[in-house]
Amino acid sequence: MSKFQQVKQFILHDLEFFHNVDYEDVNGAMPTMVFYNKNKEAVERIDLQTATREEINELLIKKGFYKKSNHDEEVPEEYKEGPYVEKDEL
Template sequence: MATTVTVSYLFVLVLTLAVFTISLVNSASGYYASAKVESCSGCSLNRLPDVKQFIFEDLPNYNNVEFRHIQGAIPELVLFNEHEEEVERLVLSRLTRQECNELLVSKGFIKKSKDNKDEM
């Protein structure tokens, strides 16, 4: 009986480690195809000046990232794969403006080139 429990525990541990490793590799290899920041545009954002500046000043400068207004929603970064399936959702309200930018970059998103800005 103890052997079965030990084997089961090891199996779960190995499976968890495998999922974590795959997740880490996918994240580092540009697994996220697009992202949206979902938030209200006023109420809670007025109490989060760094996040508000990130959303309205920095976010438009990134490729494949957009803002989605949802009345009363707390600010969250929603990450999607190439099939437009939600992969991950992260709360932004505890982050600074710099941390929000670093988070996007760590997830593989890059800023638009100046050439792209001139075309818009």
């Protein structure tokens, strides 16, 4: 993962602020974001090899995931469960 510094920075500094977003380290695998439906079936995969930290943040927000501004912030009710709806604009 060391050659994917932007992805690593996202994981270390931003991931914890996103609601319903988890990280799984798959040794030797290329960094890929996988979106699941309510039945835990993969519905979309996005290659993150060339993504910047900012692009990953924007992607999750565009996909409808909520990003807290601090650890103590409550997640609004409309974001507590999926499905998530992609937004046309950020």
